[in-house]
Amino acid sequence: MTTAMCPGSFDPPTNGHIDLVERARAVFDRVIVAVIDNPSKRHMFTAAERADLFRVVFGDTVEVTTFSGLLVDHAREKGVDVIVKGIRTTADHEYETQMAHMNRHLSGIETMFLPTSPDVSFISSSLVKEVARLGGSITGLVPQAVELALKEKLQ
Ligand code: PNS
DSSP, X not given: OOEEEEEEOOSSOOHHHHHHHHHHHHHXXXXXXXXXXXXXXXXXXXXXXXXXXXXXXXXXXXXXXXXXXXXXXXXXXXXXXXXXXXXXSHHHHHHHHHHHHHHHHHHOOEEEEEEOOGGGTTOOHHHHHHHHHTTOOOBTTBXXXXXXXXXXXXX
């Protein structure tokens, strides 16, 4: 059995993240979404809220965890074989490659990249928040539960 972990900030989860997790599910036996809990970063949603948003979308079909500290420590605890990351742009590739090498150096765990599906490759959590803050429509960019949660946060 091969276990994959999809880690990230996910503040908030977007349709790009959902696409990545769904595609990882099609390839690996077990997929864990790992939401970073980093109190030193100012997130709009708490780690528990971000994890719950994934649970609303995936129900019991995907395991969702939160972690702080090193990703590879959490991955080892969970028996992860491979880290899966989505790549949208060359900038993502550069950044993710560096992290992938560091994570392999630290733990031996490999990272696999999936190119983000073209129809969602322009979506980022930060742009979604900006559009929502400025009153634009985020329909189709995030799951409905996230759209509602964002509206609530911005009230
Ligand atoms: O969604 P993001 O912001 O690209 O996710 C980045 C994340 C959370 C996967 C990365 O920052 C991370 O793994 N942080 C945990 C700390 C760590 O392990 N640092 C060394 C990574 S090389």
